[in-house]
Amino acid sequence: MMNTTRKDGRAPDEARPVKIIRGWTSTGEGSVLIETGATRVLCVASFTEGVPRWRKGSGQGWVTAEYAMLPRSTNERNQRESVKGKIGGRTHEISRLIGRSLRSAIDLSALGENTIVVDCDVLVADGGTRTAAITGAWLALHDAVAWAVEKGVIAKRNQHSVLVDSVAAVSVGIVNGAPVLDLPYVEDVSAETDMNVVGLGSGGFVEVQGTAEGAPFSRGELTQMLDLAEKGLHRLNSLQARAILTPPGVEITSADLGL
Amino acid sequence: MMNTTRKDGRAPDEARPVKIIRGWTSTGEGSVLIETGATRVLCVASFTEGVPRWRKGSGQGWVTAEYAMLPRSTNERNQRESVKGKIGGRTHEISRLIGRSLRSAIDLSALGENTIVVDCDVLVADGGTRTAAITGAWLALHDAVAWAVEKGVIAKRNQHSVLVDSVAAVSVGIVNGAPVLDLPYVEDVSAETDMNVVGLGSGGFVEVQGTAEGAPFSRGELTQMLDLAEKGLHRLNSLQARAILTPPGVEITSADLGL
Amino acid sequence: MMNTTRKDGRAPDEARPVKIIRGWTSTGEGSVLIETGATRVLCVASFTEGVPRWRKGSGQGWVTAEYAMLPRSTNERNQRESVKGKIGGRTHEISRLIGRSLRSAIDLSALGENTIVVDCDVLVADGGTRTAAITGAWLALHDAVAWAVEKGVIAKRNQHSVLVDSVAAVSVGIVNGAPVLDLPYVEDVSAETDMNVVGLGSGGFVEVQGTAEGAPFSRGELTQMLDLAEKGLHRLNSLQARAILTPPGVEITSADLGL
Amino acid sequence: MMNTTRKDGRAPDEARPVKIIRGWTSTGEGSVLIETGATRVLCVASFTEGVPRWRKGSGQGWVTAEYAMLPRSTNERNQRESVKGKIGGRTHEISRLIGRSLRSAIDLSALGENTIVVDCDVLVADGGTRTAAITGAWLALHDAVAWAVEKGVIAKRNQHSVLVDSVAAVSVGIVNGAPVLDLPYVEDVSAETDMNVVGLGSGGFVEVQGTAEGAPFSRGELTQMLDLAEKGLHRLNSLQARAILTPPGVEITSADLGL
């Protein structure tokens, strides 16, 4: 089953090329442009002192995320949610997913009563926008924490303990009966099963969300998808590690890194 | 690890008692009150001829669901979403989950251009409201389909092919380091991982949604949780099968059935 | 005129059977399921310490109510008000009516700076939902006050002075030219006049709301409707008195009580 | 009790001076400025051919009303409902009341498939705004019907049968234990009972809405209030009859007419 060829010629366990630039915009305490194939997401972290009212006096910080798509990030234009006057269920779901994922990688006590919001705006959508957003958002979060440590907003003694891990995400699925890694839009719409997996750099899972779109999936298929996901996450961990060593404004690509 | 005792005395792989009454209200083409421990959800299916505008002329029907909680279904009162003027992210997520789950068990072509909406209103919430809602909603869906066949709204030739399977759902999780089945609220808030699994009566998975709330979970823990989920789903399949043989207005309980 | 027979065989001055269970749900400081004919309303009272901002420092408490209908409590499904994003005029009107009615029976100074919200959710609607809601809501209010006295949240010296009276409500109307008591849906839609009357256990009126739907009504007809209303209120006063002497979880019915 | 003097020197059964100008604005098929004491309401009727979708093909017309207050029509400024983004319960209630009242005076079949909306905007509020609105709105409705007959939009054969009656409204109440007619704001806020009565020119009641604000009211008090209301309605019927004989742009006052 593994030697099926895909429309774009990739092997089932082959992910799309990734490009990352940190510091892409001049605003934001962290700002990352991430591309996965044609998918392009801008992740900007905003660090503010203080926490929402319900958390005041807890000694703990807060990390959250907001996901949105530009109206013409897709093949057909979608109406803006600001114009509709309400946020759709999908947007809510993904924003919450990104927020939970980021919080799994940070020690909110060490962060102190500070808030980091990471805005993930999809400029071009070609499948895997939520997983690209998580992977890019962690880098923006990393830079915002580094900024706060440098400014002395985060206590010196906590500088190494705030970020406890890295977090990245991949999509996997069953397409034409075969498990595949990293689905572009064209595969996504015809997939029997679509699964997003969020994992830590140190190895555990943070989220596993598998949905049968057409046919149900078996335990065996679940096992195969998880194998692909672990492979994909491993590659992204390496890319993230490389990205934080690269200066802002310099693009890194998976191809250059042989990943 | 499996012999840990829980606060309510259950074994880790032991689910809470379930009660089901079909035909609980006089309105609705299907109407089911389902209780799982203290959790109590009213699932009412509304059958209407015709489909939403975007589906007209497709020859296919539509099945969807709406989930909501009464303001004082919980320990503390929550503001109504109608008063807030918008539906929260969690409500959206769960409504979409129930809708997808139900659609996995129905042949929309055989349904013809008809719509079934299943309203799942939580009267008492003590953990596992979304899984109880799915399990009860399928029964309401079953009754609405039966009603339509009897009324002749669904073509005779399709009467056996509309409902292609049954669907049920359970929650599993890691609590105090141990995998457990069917978490009440008190376990849910302290769980390291919380996972909802939706499965078909014939055995495949429809949804697997695992979220690390505290610590990440390993592949090993995932395997253990899936084992518990399969066990829990098996029991619910039996309960559902029994329920559809029981006349409306008569309560069945898992205890009476030895399940 | 008084010997006209109605569709359901009742005499013009005969009300429908009533069932009441206190403590129907495990949540809520008061929780009452009330049925009037097929109409079924769940009334849950939530007691919280403190009052809304505009009342702080007044030394007075606040009692309010929220009325809502489940989408399929009626013969045809109605869209949820949370989905519409706004509350309709009818819902507003009835919520306000219930709140005013409850406040007529309570001494807000003796309540102290505490708030009681009574949620009245209609599970099945067959006419008279607002009057059933008021009658049931008073019982839920009674139980919430009793709870607060027992917990010591309401000062000992006020324990007998908080609830100053009981309150109940009935509908009356002119149907086919004849005054009738307690209209089910089928009569409600064809009534020439529809009137809701809220009264205290001790005898005075709290609300009289008569609306000519078809033909106007004369002073003579108004007199006849008020006579019927007084009779209906008297019966409900007796039922409420009996209900508060009955333990939670035990159903009382008007038939058993010969009312 | 009837010889109590009121703050403004009126006898208990004495209504405030009324001024009416038809044709106050150049827009609107009917346009009436009505003043009752300091209360000032602009009632503008808009006639449009066609009916709302739910009424198409019925052969019947539709009449509705919208009530609103300018933000500084009151002693303290209120936030605009357009700014709040939603219409309050009181506004909804009053708009519905005015609409029902107007519909009691018109034959919707004779109107044909046409719609009349009467906008009642309160420029100054000093008690009795809803009753002034109903009284003024009927005049605006009258003029809109006359306009449509003249333009030939309403069929000739129906010209005398569209408006079947006149409708007016008064407030009555119990203030300091005594029944009084036509309450200004200062009495309204301290009234024990507040009642609005809508009646036809030919004598029947259309709406009776009595609310105990402080103490409940007895049948005896209800009788006294209805006596006052009938007296007040009788005077307004005369004023309306005079107003429709007076040319647009000419003000009539109750004082000039000895009413």
Place this chain on the structure above:
Amino acid sequence: MMNTTRKDGRAPDEARPVKIIRGWTSTGEGSVLIETGATRVLCVASFTEGVPRWRKGSGQGWVTAEYAMLPRSTNERNQRESVKGKIGGRTHEISRLIGRSLRSAIDLSALGENTIVVDCDVLVADGGTRTAAITGAWLALHDAVAWAVEKGVIAKRNQHSVLVDSVAAVSVGIVNGAPVLDLPYVEDVSAETDMNVVGLGSGGFVEVQGTAEGAPFSRGELTQMLDLAEKGLHRLNSLQARAILTPPGVEITSADLGL
């Protein structure tokens, strides 16, 4: 070009008749009814002590405005913005414009931490509603400041320094190729260019907003329009100066003043 005659017979540089009454309503610290041709706007100023949260402790006051149109102020009825649930772009734009214009004429430090809101409600719209609103709103603002000085709410030492200038506004445009002053609706809809100019009594411009609706406008045309605007503003300055010397309740007209 200047001797073109207009539909209503005015010369290109001739403005419509203006009527002004201060104190038109009994509510509001300032209340002005202004008419420009058939256009009629009610401007009511509300003075409140204190400022919005974001301005507290600044020592400075705040002046703002809200513009709205009654639904039938126009030839065809428009839906209320409160019913739509949102305020349209045009309303926002004009409210902001009026607020900025008023703030250019007031010393917010001398005002102290007080707020003045001027509500401008259009009763009849026949072109030039925003410019009439600004001209009338300044008079209402003037009266609210005078009220506050008299009540001692504004410090004595600031009584002459709060209002630093007067402000008025006119519309100009290019209609059928010719520059004209003060466009009624019929000219407004066919104008090639529409320009609103707000100026101070002492001579400077506060706002210049010119929009090409059909053809672009040249520098030469811009110069001609500004000449007309300066002429129109000069006349309104005189009218405003006269109005503040006229007692409340007394109407002044441009005709009577030879303006």
Place this chain on the structure above:
Amino acid sequence: MMNTTRKDGRAPDEARPVKIIRGWTSTGEGSVLIETGATRVLCVASFTEGVPRWRKGSGQGWVTAEYAMLPRSTNERNQRESVKGKIGGRTHEISRLIGRSLRSAIDLSALGENTIVVDCDVLVADGGTRTAAITGAWLALHDAVAWAVEKGVIAKRNQHSVLVDSVAAVSVGIVNGAPVLDLPYVEDVSAETDMNVVGLGSGGFVEVQGTAEGAPFSRGELTQMLDLAEKGLHRLNSLQARAILTPPGVEITSADLGL
């Protein structure tokens, strides 16, 4: 006055460097990234066949625009308008301004019953976002028209008559008493007057919007600002002319072009 130096060293009549890339995203019938100094706006045009309902059957097309800012395009994060549930007045104003500007350059009859929406999303905001948006949006509009001509959606005979002109925009203002061209954020917030001027490639004005923020401006200052604006517009006309000759994906800069 003209030799004042500005904070960033520019002469008063010197505009900031501009960069333009057409075809920056793979989606959109036109897609332009424009930078003016640090300001960065993505303009994406969506071409759809058909027109809004109110324009059907007119034979004319429609062009509109939507402007929005990413939450962290500014120095401090702003809440998303989708989260607030409504669009602010400023956003409305600017969207309308861009739409009007674009329509001044297109022949809607030649466009036929087709719609072009240009989304202008601000990625980084450093003053002049609306003028950059207009300048970039025209290029996106140009490309969308070219696309439609190539696809044959726009009739062959109209291919040269759809776009009748080019349109661009600049900001000018009075800063520290001196007229300056192209204000960055730091000048914008301290400007006495802020003016946006939209002009056609062939020379006329489309919009002139001058606002006194601090002191009023005189006719003399207005003249100086208009001189600067004409100079700035001339340069942008040249840049736009160059841009449409440059292939998609290739960046052009004002510096390279000596502009």
